[in-house]
Amino acid sequence: MLEMPVPAAGPGEALIRTGACAICATDLKMFAGWERTSFPAVAGHEWSGTVDAVGEGVDGPLVGRRCVGENVLSDGGEVGFE
16 A cells, blocks of 8 residues: 555546445456456445545536446546545
8 A cells, every 4th residue: 555645636627535435246356357457457446435626617516525436447547546
């Protein structure tokens, strides 16, 4: 594990504080060597959290709102903060 600085929300982005993250069957397949997985990878695509900050251009009063992720398995290339 690495301790990372908390990033700022960039333009069009929201910074989400993870409240819960689950391991599911897809994650177990990934760890077992599922052929669709390339490493390094970020597991735990079922998550919920709270919006901590929003960047320029994000509409609406989102800070403090709860949210859930609708993600697909990827290599984590879209993850800005893990």
